[in-house]
Structure formats: C-alpha cells, structure tokens
Amino acid sequence: xxxxxxxIVAKTGNEAAAYAxxxxxxxxxxxxxITPSTEIIQIFSKYVADGEVDxxxxxxxxxxxxxxxCIGASASGARVMTATSSQGxxxxxxxxxxxxxLRLPIVMIVGxxxxxxxxxxxxxxxxxxxxxxxxxxxxxxxxxxxxxxxIINAVxxxxxxxxxxxxxxxxxxVTHGMENVLLLEDExxxxxxxKREPLYSILDVKNPITVGPLALYDYYMEHKRSQLEAILKxxxxxxxxxxxxxxxxxxxxxxxxxxxxxxxxxxxxxxxxSAAGTLKEAVDLLREKGERVGILKLKITRPFPYExxxxxxENVKVAGVMDRAETFSTMGGPVSIEVKAALYPAIKKPxxxxxxxxxxxxEFSLDDAFKVFDILKKIKKENKIEEEFIYIGLRE
Amino acid sequence: MKKILSLKELSERNTGLTSGxxxxxxxxxxxxxxxxxxxxxxxxxxxxxxxxxxxxxxxYPYSAWNVPWIHVAFENAAAVISGVESAxxxxxxxxxxxxxxxxxxxxxxxxxxxxDIGLQALSGAIERGHNFLYVLYDNQAYMNTGVQRSSATPxxxxxxxxxxxxxxxxxxxxxxxIIEIIASHEIPYVAQxxxxxxxxxxxxxxxxxEIEGPKFIAVLSPCVPGWGYxxxxxxxLALLAVETCFWPLYEIDHGVYKVNYKPKxxxxxxxxxxxxxxxxxxxxxxxxxxxxxxxxxEEWERLLRLDGQKIF
Ligand SMILES: Cc1ncc(C[n+]2csc(CCOP(=O)(O)OP(=O)(O)O)c2C)c(N)n1
Numbered sequence: 001x002x003x004x005x006x007x008i009v010a011k012t013g014n015e016a017a018a019y020a021x022x023x024x025x026x027x028x029x030x031x032x033x034i035t036p037s038t039e040i041i042q043i044f045s046k047y048v049a050d051g052e053v054d055x056x057x058x059x060x061x062x063x064x065x066x067x068x069x070c071i072g073a074s075a076s077g078a079r080v081m082t083a084t085s086s087q088g089x090x091x092x093x094x095x096x097x098x099x100x101x102l103r104l105p106i107v108m109i110v111g112x113x114x115x116x117x118x119x120x121x122x123x124x125x126x127x128x129x130x131x132x133x134x135x136x137x138x139x140x141x142x143x144x145x146x147x148x149x150x151i152i153n154a155v156x157x158x159x160x161x162x163x164x165x166x167x168x169x170x171x172x173x174v175t176h177g178m179e180n181v182l183l184l185e186d187e188x189x190x191x192x193x194x195k196r197e198p199l200y201s202i203l204d205v206k207n208p209i210t211v212g213p214l215a216l217y218d219y220y221m222e223h224k225r226s227q228l229e230a231i232l233k234x235x236x237x238x239x240x241x242x243x244x245x246x247x248x249x250x251x252x253x254x255x256x257x258x259x260x261x262x263x264x265x266x267x268x269x270x271x272x273x274s275a276a277g278t279l280k281e282a283v284d285l286l287r288e289k290g291e292r293v294g295i296l297k298l299k300i301t302r303p304f305p306y307e308x309x310x311x312x313x314e315n316v317k318v319a320g321v322m323d324r325a326e327t328f329s330t331m332g333g334p335v336s337i338e339v340k341a342a343l344y345p346a347i348k349k350p351x352x353x354x355x356x357x358x359x360x361x362x363e364f365s366l367d368d369a370f371k372v373f374d375i376l377k378k379i380k381k382e383n384k385i386e387e388e389f390i391y392i393g394l395r396e
Numbered sequence: 397m398k399k400i401l402s403l404k405e406l407s408e409r410n411t412g413l414t415s416g417x418x419x420x421x422x423x424x425x426x427x428x429x430x431x432x433x434x435x436x437x438x439x440x441x442x443x444x445x446x447x448x449x450x451x452x453x454x455x456y457p458y459s460a461w462n463v464p465w466i467h468v469a470f471e472n473a474a475a476v477i478s479g480v481e482s483a484x485x486x487x488x489x490x491x492x493x494x495x496x497x498x499x500x501x502x503x504x505x506x507x508x509x510x511x512d513i514g515l516q517a518l519s520g521a522i523e524r525g526h527n528f529l530y531v532l533y534d535n536q537a538y539m540n541t542g543v544q545r546s547s548a549t550p551x552x553x554x555x556x557x558x559x560x561x562x563x564x565x566x567x568x569x570x571x572x573x574i575i576e577i578i579a580s581h582e583i584p585y586v587a588q589x590x591x592x593x594x595x596x597x598x599x600x601x602x603x604x605x606e607i608e609g610p611k612f613i614a615v616l617s618p619c620v621p622g623w624g625y626x627x628x629x630x631x632x633l634a635l636l637a638v639e640t641c642f643w644p645l646y647e648i649d650h651g652v653y654k655v656n657y658k659p660k661x662x663x664x665x666x667x668x669x670x671x672x673x674x675x676x677x678x679x680x681x682x683x684x685x686x687x688x689x690x691x692x693x694e695e696w697e698r699l700l701r702l703d704g705q706k707i708f
Binding site: 070 | 489520
C-alpha cells in the first residue's frame with residue numbers, strides 16, 4: 001500500500017491515541033481520569049456511547065481499580081486497554097507487578113506527568129520511570145504520529161509475548177499538541193492485529209486453573225527468572241512486529257531506537273520522547289555548519305536495548321544523556337545511569353555527560369539544545385567532565 | 397424460588413475447595429466456601445482477596461481449588477471480578493463464549509479486605525452494577541498477618557494492635573456496620589448469615605444467584621487462633637453469636653428488610669464473649685460487657701423495627 005493514498009489528519013496525541021483505540025476496538029477498557037491523559041478516555045467514551053466500538057467500558061472509581069479490572073479482563077482472554085498519568089500510575093504501582101507476573105497483555109497509554117510534590121500537572125518522566133522495573137514493556141513516543149502507530153504495534157507485541165506494555169507520550173507537549181498523523185483504515189488495523197490468542201483464560205470453566213497463588217522462597221525466584229525469559233524473548237518480537245508493520249504499510253516507525261545523523265557523529269545526544277525532536281532541529285542547524293553531531297533517540301527502555309547502544313555509540317567521542325526525571329542518586333537521572341551501565345563493559349565507548357531538563361514541564365528550547373551541544377563540545381575539547389550532572393534551563 | 401438443597405444434595409456437588417488446603421483445624425471458612433460454591437447451579441469463577449483463605453488454599457505448586465480462581469491483591473478483589481465479568485459479557489456478545497454458557501461470579505474476601513482496604517473497590521463495583529456475589533467471611537480481625545484489629549473487630553476485643561493495657565481494654569471502638577454501608581448502595585440483595593444456620597446460608601446464596609446485579613452476603617467465620625477457643629467449638633460459637641443476637645440473621649431483598657431468625661430466648665452476649673480468649677480480660681469489667689450488651693440490644697430492636705419494611 002502506498003503512503004500517498006493514506007489519510008493525513010491533524011490530531012493531538014490524545015486524539016491520535018483515542019483514534020487508535022477506536023480502530024483497535026478492544027474488548028474491555030477501564031480507566032480513571034487524570035490530566036493530561038483524561039481526554040483519551042473522554043473521546044473513547046463518546047465512541048462507546050455512539051456505538052462505534054463494541055467495547056465494555058468500565059469507568060472505575062480509581063486507577064488502582066482500573067488496572068485491577070484490566071487484569072481480571074485480560075485473565076479472561078479479553079483484549080484490554082487503559083490510560084493514565086502521574087499519580088494515577090503511582091496508584092497502580094502495586095498492581096503493575098502483578099499484571100506482568102501473571103503474563104497478561106494489557107496496553108496502557110501514559111501521558112507523562114510529574115509526580116507530586118509539589119503537585120504539578122506538566123510533563124516529566126518521573127511517573128513511568130518510577131514503574132520501569134515492574135516488568136512492563138515501556139515505549140516512549142516522540143510525537144502524535146508515532147503514538148498512533150506505536151499503540152497499534154503495542155497491542156500485537158503485548159499479546160505475542162504475553163506481557164503488558166506502556167506506550168507513553170509527553171504530557172501537554174504531545175498529548176495536547178496538534179500534529180500530522182497518518183492514519184490507516186480500520187480494516188487494516190484489525191487485520192494486522194487479528195484475534196487475541198490468550199495463554200490461558202479463567203473463563204474456561206471446563207479447564208479450571210488457579211491464577212495468582214502464593215509462591216514462597218521455594219518458587220518465587222523461578223517465577224522471576226521465567227518472567228525475565230519472556231522479556232528477553234520480547235526483544236526479537238518487538239523488532240519483528242514493527243518490521244512487519246512498516247513493511248505492510250510502507251512506513252518507517254522506529255522500534256528500539258531511531259538514529260539521526262549518528263553514522264559519523266563524534267558528539268551525540270541520547271534523548272527520549274519530544275525532546276528528541278527539538279534536538280534533531282539543533283542537529284540540522286549544527287550540521288549546516290559542518291559539525292559532526294547526531295541523535296540517538298531511545299524509544300524503548302524496557303527491555304533496555306544495551307546491545308544496540310554499545311554498537312551505535314562505538315565511534316562517538318562524547319555523548320550526552322537527557323533525563324526528565326530525578327533519581328536523587330546524586331549521579332543524575334535514570335536513563336543516564338542506565339546508559340552508563342550499558343556502556344561500561346564496552347571497549348570502545350564515549351565519555352558520558354548526564355543532563356537533567358524539563359522537570360514538571362519546564363520548557364526545553366532550541367537554545368537549550370544548543371547549550372547541551374556546547375557543553376559536549378567543551379568536554380570533547382578539554383577531555384574532561386567537570387560536573388556529574390548538569391541541570392539545563394534551571395532558574396538560578 | 398429454586399429448591400433449597402439439603403446438605404446431602406450439596407455434598408454430591410462440586411464444592412470448589414478440595415481437601416488438602418491448609419486452613420487451621422476448626423477454621424470456619426472451608427465449610428462456608430464449600431456451601432457457597434456447591435449452591436451454584438452453574439459453573440463459578442472466583443476472585444479472592446489476599447488473606448487467610450488465599451494463603452491456605454494456593455501454596456504453589458499446589459492448589460485446593462478445582463474451579464477457576466484468581467487472586468490479584470488485598471484491596472481489589474471486587475475490581476478484578478468487575479473485569480472478569482465484563483470480559484465475559486463482551487466475549488459472549490462477540491460470540492467468543494457460547495450464549496448459553498452461564499457462569500456465577502463470586503468474590504471471597506476477609507473482613508480486612510472488605511470493611512477496610514477493599515471497601516472502595518467493592519463500593520465502586522456495586523455502584524457500577526456488575527453481576528457478582530461478594531461473600532465476606534468475617535473473622536473480625538486481620539488473621540493472616542497475626543490477628544490485628546480491623547474495623548470489623550468488636551468493641552473490647554484483644555488483638556495484637558488493640559491489646560488490653562493499663563489505659564485501654566482491647567479495641568475501644570464498635571464495629572462498622574458493613575451491611576448498612578452496602579445496603580445504602582441500594583444493592584438488590586444483601587444478607588447476613590452464619591455457618592451454624594447452614595440452611596439459611598444456602599438459601600441466601602441461592603437467592604443471591606437468582607438475581608442479576610451485585611449481591612453481598614456477610615458470613616460470620618469464627619477463628620480458632622484469633623478468637624481463642626477449642627477447635628471443636630467453631631459451630632457452637634457461630635451459633636451463640638446468633639442466639640445472643642450479636643450476629644442476627646437477616647436480609648434486605650430489593651430494599652425489604654427481613655429478620656430470618658428470632659431466638660426463642662435471647663441469650664446474654666456475655667455467654668458468647670466469655671467463651672473466647674480475646675474477651676477474657678473483660679471478666680471483671682461488667683461495665684464494658686454492659687456497654688456491649690446495650691449495643692447488641694439496640695441493634696436487635698432496630699432490626700425488629702425494620703422487619704418487613706421497605707427501606708429503598
Ligand atoms: C496493600 C497491602 N497491605 C497489607 C497487606 C498485608 N496483609 C495481607 S493479608 C492481611 C490481612 C487480611 O485480613 P482479612 O482481610 O481480615 O482476612 P483474613 O486473613 O482474616 O482471613 C494484611 C494486612 C497486603 N497484602 N497488602
């Protein structure tokens with residue numbers, strides 16, 4: 001199918017997400033409103049009210065119940081989705097681990113937002129970074145178009161590996177920003193996804209099973225190891241699903257990472273989500289001046305693509321890692337710490353500088369992006385790092 | 397109204413919980429569970445809150461359940477069943493489950509998972525009108541974690557977080573009225589039952605299964621280590637709770653109150669209290685026993701007043 005014949009429309013990230021949900025037509029959606037992802041569920045409930053989907057929509061009394069409903073429904077063999085942000089995701093925290101350990105496909109769309117306190121409704125990644133070790137696949141999208149296509153892929157990935165999956169976008173920046181989105185037809189989406197084939201169903205009353213038992217020291221560890229097995233296996237499946245999708249619809253939706261002038265770059269910035277867009281703009285302008293700079297956009301953090309990072313950063317001299325969440329480790333944010341850990345065993349690796357930016361929705365401007373490159377250039381020239389981490393755009 | 401089953405008839409049916417569970421000897425809930433499950437004319441799917449029942453019946457790699465059973469966490473059993481029941485509805489609508497495959501959805505929760513941490517999820521599930529039966533086995537404390545007070549723990553009871561001391565004599569608050577809380581959701585059916593009156597319990601469960609929508613039954617579940625009595629006296633303690641009117645048997649069917657059992661001679665609550673270790677420190681506290689008695693009398697009179705009345 002040729003891309004030119006496809007429909008390009010203007011949609012916000014939330015609208016794109018809700019539209020993808022409509023085309024997916026999940027069996028069960030349970031959710032509780034929270035800014036900035038509320039709209040997804042508002043738009044979706046209108047689809048339900050108008051009979052455009054035949055989903056069982058459960059407007060629950062809390063996010064804790066939303067994810068619990070999703071577990072009950074997914075364990076019953078249904079195709080299940082939800083959406084949340086920030087405090088909502090934090091309230092689900094206890095149950096996230098259970099969803100993944102029960103090997104249940106659930107796709108959750110997250111509009112990234114800072115965690116209280118102080119209370120703040122704007123973008124940072126402290127919410128999803130707080131749940132990164134819960135056994136969920138985590139995919140961070142740059143813009144509304146990527147959100148739309150990634151959600152469709154996430155459903156397939158999640159059901160193929162029997163693991164839950166978060167698809168995230170930056171609160172307000174992407175959830176509320178209007179962008180071009182290239183849409184597939186309903187039938188294309190539904191044909192691509194097919195029917196869910198569950199590992200098990202508790203509605204199978206003829207073959208009763210016990211789901212969620214108590215497992216003590218004599219079995220818990222084996223359970224975790226087998227869960228890891230699923231995550232290890234997911235790496236291949238994630239690539240395969242995106243490849244199949246891109247081939248089928250002649251698209252170029254990245255899976256684990258996206259490279260931007262990385263081939264011959266001496267200085268690179270590793271960034272996620274919408275910040276990657278701003279940094280790409282800076283790279284365009286710096287490249288015009290002949291500077292060998294590039295971007296490695298990190299799209300999936302669970303499973304962490306350390307093999308790809310080692311390979312792609314082999315010839316980079318200095319790399320900056322952009323973090324949008326504090327860890328209070330006094331070593332910088334979660335992504336930079338993981339990137340450093342990923343590269344440590346490599347023989348050839350860049351010097352790494354950690355950056356903190358954009359917390360609680362603090363703007364990340366083109367000027368800020370240049371500042372990042374300036375700092376990296378200085379490190380390259382002087383061959384030394386002065387500060388463990390640098391806050392960009394801080395009011396001083 | 398469907399035929400009430402005899403115990404003999406029930407014993408020939410699938411009771412859901414098989415032998416091999418590790419409940420304490422004398423624990424009341426295995427019989428309660430078996431009576432509930434066997435009372436269903438259709439296959440059941442169970443959601444269970446964290447607590448003694450879950451812990452004693454599913455130590456991996458064993459399971460004492462021969463019906464589909466899911467446990468997720470302490471406070472969300474009602475939300476989990478909402479998801480299961482919704483999936484059932486939509487999958488049937490989409491033709492993925494046969495139209496004629498009827499299933500009864502049941503939640504089992506302890507008092508902690510019902511009165512306290514799980515109350516929100518339960519209230520939400522009832523308000524949304526999911527079709528399930530919630531069975532509370534009320535042993536009046538957090539037994540699984542070592543007998544801590546819950547909001548179902550009676551006034552004066554000694555628990556590990558309401559121990560009697562120089563200033564206090566056990567738990568110094570009265571129980572939450574869970575039936576009234578649930579009833580005020582205008583739920584189609586809510587009832588209180590006891591394993592001592594098993595005919596009444598079975599009838600209530602079967603009545604509940606006849607009704608579409610949320611249903612709630614609170615069943616008293618005496619606990620040997622938590623209450624402190626001889627393990628052969630479980631049913632006797634449940635019986636005494638009913639005969640003293642500490643635990644009246646009643647139901648609210650579509651808004652209509654009905655007291656199901658009126659003791660010929662209402663026994664003093666002291667007889668029930670002093671049979672249990674957890675109240676033994678009240679032996680010389682007539683004042684506190686009187687306070688408990690007063691409360692029991694007022695509640696009993698309130699129920700008798702409401703008997704036969706439509707409250708919503
Ligand atoms: C969020 C959370 N808090 C605390 C616990 C610890 N916990 C497990 S079971 C339990 C008490 C269960 O009491 P109850 O619901 O009355 O059931 P019982 O064990 O008495 O049958 C507690 C406190 C938990 N599992 N989850």
